[in-house]
Amino acid sequence: MLQFRLKKGMEISDDLLQHIVYADEVKKAYQQALYFLAHRMRSEHEVAAHLRKKGAPDSVIDEVLKKLRAERYVDDEAFAAAYVRTQKKTAAKGPLLVRAELERLGVPDRLIEQSLAEYTLDEQMAIARSLYEKAKKQRRDESARAFLERVRQQLMRKGFPHEVIAAVLADGGTHTEQEEREALSVQAEKAHRRYAHHPRPLYEQKMRQALYRKGFALDLINEWLRMHGNDE
Incomplete structure (x- = not known):
């Protein structure tokens, strides 16, 4: 109240009362923003959304953000740069995913481009x-x-x-030929258990289809079928 130079018994006009109420709302929202920022860096969009959720009107939010910017509690440029560094080092995220997340966090496109330029x-x-x-x-x-x-x-x-x-x-590089054969053998045994009850022509057809869908080459599939031609 000191900023309004109020004294005991002083009559307060409607205009002054509105200023007092507004200043109190700004102070309250500012404290809420500081508490929200205490856990980690936030974008301006995040802070605004948080205050809006708390019931602060846009005029109060604008005033709080102006104060936070002046005191460097929010800085979208620094936030975006730090976010890119963190996500690529600790979460192994590529630039397209990082871009999408920064957009969701409300960071301006110019700052997103600027921060991603550092992701070589x-x-x-x-x-x-x-x-x-x-x-x-x-x-x-x-x-x-x-x-x-x-x-x-x-x-x-x-x-x-x-x-x-x-x-x-x-x-x-991928599998060696031996690794490919071993993988085929494992998948073929699984398929064999499913289709072994079929007559041989239908069995081979289903085996080829199943193993081909798994990505194996037809020559390896046919080789396995020849080698296991007498299996029950």
């Missing part, structure tokens, strides 16, 4: 290769084609551009 192609390739190698170590009993498609989908979900994904998959 070399960094994208290195992170995508790391994800590829991790997937390779955890490889299931699957064909090379199925493996590559699974990794392709993973890298797309992570937000890497098509050209980066294509380069990583081309450079990475």
Whole structure:
């Protein structure tokens, strides 16, 4: 109340009362914003949405954001730069996913472009290769084609551009011939248990279809069928 120079017994006009109420709303919203910002950096859009959810009118939100900007509690440029650094290093996210998240957080396009310019192609390739190698170590009993498609989908979900994904998959290498045969054997045994009761011609047809859908080459499938021609 000191800012309004109020004294005991002083008559308060409607105009002054409105100013007092407004100042109190701004002060309250400012404290709410500081508490919200205490946990991590936030975009201006996040702060505004939080205050709006708390019931603050737009005029109060604008006033609070103006004060927060002046005191450097919010800075979308610094926020975007820090967000890109964090997401690429700790979450292995590609630039397309990071861009989508920054857009959702209300960061202006100009600042998104500026921050993503620091996410170099070399960094994208290195992170995508790391994800590829991790997937390779955890490889299931699957064909090379199925493996590559699974990794392709993973890298797309992570937000890497098509050209980066294509380069990583081309450079990475896949199964050796022996690994491909071993994976085929595992999948063929599973399919065999499903179709063994069929007459041989229908059995072979269903086996070929099932294994081809799994990504195995027809010559390897036919080789396996020849080798197991007498299996019950």
